[in-house]
Amino acid sequence: MKKFSSSQVNWGVIGAGSVCEKKSAPAMNKITDSSVVAVMRRNAEKAKDYAERHGVPKWYTDADALINDPEVNAVYIATPPGSHLELTRKAANAGKPVYVEKPMARNHAECLEMIKICEEAGVPLFVAYYRRTLPNFLKVKSLIEEGAIGEPRYLSVVIHHSKHTDEKDSPSNNWRIDPAVAGGGYFYDLGSHQLDYFDFLFGPLKEVNGIAANQSGTYPAEDIVLGSFSFESGVLGTGSWCFTTGETSQKDEIVIIGNKGEIRFPCFWGTSVTLKKDGKADEVFEFEMPENIQFFLIQSIVEELLGKGGKCPSTGISAARANWAMEQMTKNFNN
Known part of the structure; x- marks a missing residue:
């Protein structure tokens, strides 16, 4: 795994929708040595509105532009599961740690592909199963x-x-x-x-x-x-x-x-x-509960990335197992 070379986690948030209003992204600005520097939504008006209300310096309507922003050194994917695999691929290929919303993907195969992509790129993959820290x-x-x-x-x-x-x-x-x-x-x-x-x-x-x-x-x-x-x-x-x-x-x-x-x-x-x-x-x-329900999980990610002794308990490897279990329970319906 590549060493995180910065002393500050500068988050880029893809999909700054309802989950980012209170549950997750605001916590990124409350944690020491962590801040949201850019957000992205396909709707320019909504992206601009979110950035202005939450004091985020930059906003985008294109995910590639956010991922390739040199100031962004960690990517939070807060979109629906259908886009998680492709956005993880792009963030990992840019050499940036990935934090993705749950469920991790639409199916177990996509989860395994996400794990492989991040391992080959040498970047960590975290998933928003925050109950592990509440x-x-x-x-x-x-x-x-x-x-x-x-x-x-x-x-x-x-x-x-x-x-x-x-x-x-x-x-x-x-x-x-x-x-x-x-x-x-x-x-x-x-x-x-x-x-x-x-x-x-x-x-x-x-x-x-x-x-x-x-x-x-x-x-x-x-x-x-x-x-x-x-x-x-x-x-x-x-x-x-x-x-x-x-x-x-x-x-x-x-x-x-x-x-x-x-x-x-x-x-x-x-x-x-x-x-x-x-x-x-x-x-x-x-x-x-904390005001921002994902605070403790995100804090563990920041501390792990910065080498401050923290260890995130929710990884791509553990999260993929939930997808596998759900597939086993619903295979009669989905097949």
């Missing part, structure tokens, strides 16, 4: 490692969400449910976070099975996925992801069961962690 999710990991629930046996994950309006759930208005752009539907958008986090907790998945369907007929992607899986560490798991339930059935819960207790927590709708131990009262841990 305090509530780190608490769950520490509880497991401390033996709070004994030996982990099994986990279950449930995400049930009511159907959105037909207008929003149109591929022309919402890339997240257009498989040609996103690789799948809301399962790829949300389930990828959960599967990556389980990889963080228990290591790589070993065997994955599932069944997917489209029950509502509203859009072309799957809207329900049921899965079962096992980890190389021996832990087993099941999951259900349904995005067409009634409002009373909405649910977001992960349960990790050990031989001496269990841990319950949400992935998206809340930040508390509940520890249930045999013979003891429940313990509930509450957490505050």
Whole structure:
């Protein structure tokens, strides 16, 4: 891997849309020795507006121009997954580290190609699975490692969400449910976070099975996925992801069961962690999130690039495994 030769990370952001308003890009200007120096959107008016509102010196409507800007020495790709492979190729070929939004790509093959491209170019590849750095999710990991629930046996994950309006759930208005752009539907958008986090907790998945369907007929992607899986560490798991339930059935819960207790927590709708131990009262841990949810992950990237002792826990290699798992669960639908 080539040594990062600068003492400052100067980010160029491709796709300065909604995720960059608060979740990610603003953090780049709050972290020591890090700043956003250029942004890009195809719409000139929107690119200019973002740059002016966020105090970014330069804006572009062409990705190549941003990537080849000599002041930019790291590239954040915040576009939909369909463009991740090609933009990663261009940034890596320019010799610039890559930070890409999740899911990493539309499919596992594209993920592997991105890894290969960056390895051959000698640049690091990071992916925005920021739950690996948030305090509530780190608490769950520490509880497991401390033996709070004994030996982990099994986990279950449930995400049930009511159907959105037909207008929003149109591929022309919402890339997240257009498989040609996103690789799948809301399962790829949300389930990828959960599967990556389980990889963080228990290591790589070993065997994955599932069944997917489209029950509502509203859009072309799957809207329900049921899965079962096992980890190389021996832990087993099941999951259900349904995005067409009634409002009373909405649910977001992960349960990790050990031989001496269990841990319950949400992935998206809340930040508390509940520890249930045999013979003891429940313990509930509450957490505050950073103003910019990707702050800690981006901080780890900056510290790794600058040799300040940090190490980003979310790489192309780890993120690709989430794509592989999603493909295994939806292959009956996509084939």
